Amino acid sequence: MATINTSFKFYIENMPDELNTFKDINEYYKKFRKEYKENAKDDAVGAKKTEKARSVSRAIRKKGFDKNGNPKNKRVPSPYNIFVKEKYAEVKAENPNLDNKEIFSEIAMRWQEMKINECILCQFKSLDAIQNDGIPSSVTDVPKNIESVE
Numbered sequence: 001m002a003t004i005n006t007s008f009k010f011y012i013e014n015m016p017d018e019l020n021t022f023k024d025i026n027e028y029y030k031k032f033r034k035e036y037k038e039n040a041k042d043d044a045v046g047a048k049k050t051e052k053a054r055s056v057s058r059a060i061r062k063k064g065f066d067k068n069g070n071p072k073n074k075r076v077p078s079p080y081n082i083f084v085k086e087k088y089a090e091v092k093a094e095n096p097n098l099d100n101k102e103i104f105s106e107i108a109m110r111w112q113e114m115k116i117n118e119c120i121l122c123q124f125k126s127l128d129a130i131q132n133d134g135i136p137s138s139v140t141d142v143p144k145n146i147e148s149v150e
Contacts, residue, residue, distance in 0.1 A: 007036055083111055 011032045019025050066072055077085075087107050092098070098106070 004036060008032060080111060083107070083114075 015025075015028060019028055064072055084104070084107050087110060088103065091103050091106050091110075095103070095106070
């Protein structure tokens with residue numbers, strides 16, 4: 001729908017010539033406003049109906065399927081997901097009185113400890129490889145130039 005200004009300009013251009021007094025023009029303007037509001041309501045109702053019709057006609061997508069109806073591939077679980085799955089029963093058996101929030105907190109702490117230990121192990125391996133000219137100590141029987149690390 002056109003804006004009220006453009007609609008009013010069109011309405012004024014088509015105004016009859018016999019309207020001479022301010023009272024006649026004012027009544028003409030009131031008539032225009034009333035018609036404009038009615039048309040606006042009708043347009044809004046029509047827009048809602050067409051929007052509702054569009055939403056009904058649109059197919060509802062099922063979970064696990066893409067827009068074309070093809071099944072989606074499941075994501076590969078992350079290392080953390082696998083760790084949680086393995087450790088949940090273990091932590092639950094050790095502490096049967098813990099609720100789920102506390103169990104997951106314990107698993108998260110264990111994950112952090114494991115990651116820290118793994119990181120330290122990686123650092124020792126890289127230090128070992130650097131000191132052995134790129135050859136890991138598992139390959140060489142006697143390490144060269146390795147100082148004790150505490």
